[in-house]
Amino acid sequence: xxxxxxxxxxxxxxxxxxxxxxxxxxxxxxxxxxxxxxxxxxxxxxxxxxxxxxxxxxxxxxxxxxxxxxxxxxxxxxxxxxxxxxxxxxxxxxxxxxxxxxxxxxxxxxxxxxxxxxxxxxxxxxxxxxxxxxxxxxxxxxxxxxxxxxxxxxxxxxxxxxxxxxxxxxxxxxxxxxxxxxxxxxxxxxxxxxxxxxxxxxxxxxxxxxxxxxxxxxxxxxxxxxxxxxxxxxxxxxxxxxxxxxxxxxxxxxxxxxxxxxxxxxxxxxxxxxxxxxxxxxxxxxx
Amino acid sequence: xxxxxxxxxxxxxxxxxxxxxxxxxxxxxxxxxxxxxxxxxxxxxxxxxxxxxxxxxxxxxxxxxxxxxxxxxxxxxxxxxxxxxxxxxxxxxxxxxxxxxxxxxxxxxxxxxxxxxxxxxxxxxxxxxxxxxxxxxxxxxxxxxxxxxxxxxxxxxxxxxxxxxxxxxxxxxxxxxxxxxxxx
Numbered sequence: 001x002x003x004x005x006x007x008x009x010x011x012x013x014x015x016x017x018x019x020x021x022x023x024x025x026x027x028x029x030x031x032x033x034x035x036x037x038x039x040x041x042x043x044x045x046x047x048x049x050x051x052x053x054x055x056x057x058x059x060x061x062x063x064x065x066x067x068x069x070x071x072x073x074x075x076x077x078x079x080x081x082x083x084x085x086x087x088x089x090x091x092x093x094x095x096x097x098x099x100x101x102x103x104x105x106x107x108x109x110x111x112x113x114x115x116x117x118x119x120x121x122x123x124x125x126x127x128x129x130x131x132x133x134x135x136x137x138x139x140x141x142x143x144x145x146x147x148x149x150x151x152x153x154x155x156x157x158x159x160x161x162x163x164x165x166x167x168x169x170x171x172x173x174x175x176x177x178x179x180x181x182x183x184x185x186x187x188x189x190x191x192x193x194x195x196x197x198x199x200x201x202x203x204x205x206x207x208x209x210x211x212x213x214x215x216x217x218x219x220x221x222x223x224x225x226x227x228x229x230x231x232x233x234x235x236x237x238x239x240x241x242x243x244x245x246x247x248x249x250x251x252x253x254x255x256x257x258x259x260x261x262x263x264x265x266x267x268x269x270x271x272x273x274x275x276x277x278x279x280x281x282x283x284x285x286x287x
Numbered sequence: 288x289x290x291x292x293x294x295x296x297x298x299x300x301x302x303x304x305x306x307x308x309x310x311x312x313x314x315x316x317x318x319x320x321x322x323x324x325x326x327x328x329x330x331x332x333x334x335x336x337x338x339x340x341x342x343x344x345x346x347x348x349x350x351x352x353x354x355x356x357x358x359x360x361x362x363x364x365x366x367x368x369x370x371x372x373x374x375x376x377x378x379x380x381x382x383x384x385x386x387x388x389x390x391x392x393x394x395x396x397x398x399x400x401x402x403x404x405x406x407x408x409x410x411x412x413x414x415x416x417x418x419x420x421x422x423x424x425x426x427x428x429x430x431x432x433x434x435x436x437x438x439x440x441x442x443x444x445x446x447x448x449x450x451x452x453x454x455x456x457x458x459x460x461x462x463x464x465x466x467x468x469x470x471x
Contacts, residue, residue, distance in 0.1 A: 041468055043288070043308065043450065043460075047412050050448070054418040063417040064353045064363040067436075105362055107353045107436055116323060118435050151368045151391070151413065183461050184368050184391035186413035238468030242390065242412055244450065245464020279414035 002079075002139035004287055006086030012285055013096025013143065018104035020283035021069050021147050022062045024055040027214040028190075028251075028280040035188050035241075035248040044246030048188075051241070051278055066279040069106035070147035072097045072129035075208055079138035089141070093131055094124065101126040109150070132204060140286050144211050147281040152189070155181035158203045158272035170195065170271050171230055177273045178234045178250065183243020186277035188251045190214060191234070193227075194272040197258035202270035209254035210276045211284070218255055223262070227253040241278075251278075292446070296344025297385035302405045305451045307458035311409060312446040317346045317388070319440040321367060324431055325375040332378060339430035339439055342379060346386035348411075351436035352420075361426040361442070365416030366390040369408070373397050380406045388449055392461055402457050409449035410460070422447040 024032075032055075036048040058065040074093055084092065101108060108120040110127060120126070136142075157177045161169045174193060194205030218224040230253045240246020258264060288308045293301050295315035305311065318340055320328065331338055349369055353362030369389030376387060377400035385406050390413040401407060411419060422444050430439040452460045 041464070043464065046310075050412045050415045050418060054412075054415040057421065058363075058417040061417065063356075063420065065417060066414045067351060067353050067363040067365050067416045068367070069353060105354045105356045107351065107362075109351075109436075120435075154368065182392055182465070183410070184370070186390065236470040238465045238470065240464060240468060242410060243392075243461045243464070244410070245460070245466075245468045247468060277414060 002082045003085050004082055004141060006084055006092050009084065009089065009092035009141070009287060010096040010099060012287055013093060013145070014100040014103065016143075016145055016283045016285055017072070017097065017100030017106070017147070018062070020145065020281050021064050021104060021106055022058050024058070024065055025280050025282050028278065029055060031214045031251040032188070032278060035251060039241065039246050039248045041240050041244070041246035043244045044240035044248065047241035047244060048248070064106055065281065066149060067107060068109060068149035068151065069101065070109060070149045070281070072101070072126060073146040073148050073207065074129055074131045075134070075144040075211070076131060077134045077136045077142040079136060079140045081139035082141055090131065093129060094127055097129045098125045098127055142284065142286050144284040145282070146210065149277055149279065152185035152275040152277040155185045156206070156274045158199060158206070158270070160199055161269040161271055163267070163269045165269060167226060169269070170226070171233055173271055174230050174253070174273050175233050175237070177275070178239070179237050181275060182239055185275045186279065187239055187243060187249050188241055188278050189249065190276040190280060191230070191250055191253045192274040192276065193230070193253060193255045194274070195255060195257050195270070196262050196264035197270060198265070199270050201258060202272035203274070205256040205258065206272035206274035209256040210274060210280070211282055212254045214252045220262070223255045223257065227255055295346050295386070297346060298344060299405045302385055302407050302455050305407050305454050306456070307451050307454045307460040307463060309451045311449050311451060313346065313449060314445050314447070315443070317348045317442045317444050317447070319348050319350050319442060321349055321351050321437045322371050323434050323437045324439050325372050327431060329375045329378050332382065340441065343383040344385050345383065346388065347379070347384060348442065349387065349389035353436070361420055361423050363416035364420045364423060366411040366413055369393055376400065380404050393453055398453050398457060398459065401453050401455050405455045407451060407455060408453035410452040411447070411449050419447065
């Protein structure tokens, strides 16, 4: 059994949070540069220029790319042959999150649902994070982290379609979500689509799909084709950068399905759409 | 698409020359307020009490910045989504508010209030928070410090880059821009 120290996990999470909220993910940077080249609308091009300039300033000054430094989201794969010494893995993630947000001068963006009070002194600074644990073979701990902003989360949707709706129904649903969202989620966007499983699991998959590097293809050729088709359809909407009208609205569509293959219940076709703004702040580490 | 440099407070003649799609570089004082601060401002109006700042010609920026690092004027300070302020904005516009800076769509009531009382809604680039912070020369909390990032701040800005989304004639850049580039 491999042993990992509690403090090492806290530090790794703290550092990952501070770095990724100030340094635009390289795949997103490349996609935005590409969009800047391809954008046909003058006003959207000017917006993309500001977005790229912002990334440069943020990187140079280690200043948050966006003031909404998000709810902290974690997908954690824990090896069966690894043990944490000095505390629990969950506590280490909480402590690393609090340290990262506090010491990185990031915003404490969690609050009580009803009073809307910021409980940073009671519950903790930007706590709690959302954590999904999975147990896998091996002796490593893999941690994926995203700072997920509210604007793009607010327009994300899940549904359960009738099986007869098929691929056409899925394309229509995603297109409607992006169309209704318009300028609000800060386009250009990455669109995570979870298909299959249950109502809730489709949503989890749609969020996890956002971790895939932009520019990589879905290993299932049929799904890769569906991703391209959805992207093409969404880009016909003309929403453009920050919704000011243009050709580059969706940079990538990433589909995740319920494994093995693309499974679901015989009566259902669950579909969820998680929208990611252009300020994509994703990172992963293996301990 | 014209470009203007404007100084706050805004007058009717400033607002009247602006059209949806124009680029504006704003300088002068801008006040910050989000959901919680808006609720308090409207509560004060309903109770007939004095507001923490003068609304006449004022511009409100919908932002909740990150905390500043030691030596910084302000942290990252990009716009938040504006629709959450829609229930409150018309009451403030009626009482002299001339400009709002945010991102995303406004409802019919806000657009109507802009027409009726000559006000304008500006869009800033969401996520361009480190870049916008450079245009902010000073920041001072003037009300509700207990709200943290949602406190009302008085900002001194210089050439803050914004785009006119809703002008005082009922035009909407989001609708027009999209129509122009939409493919069937």
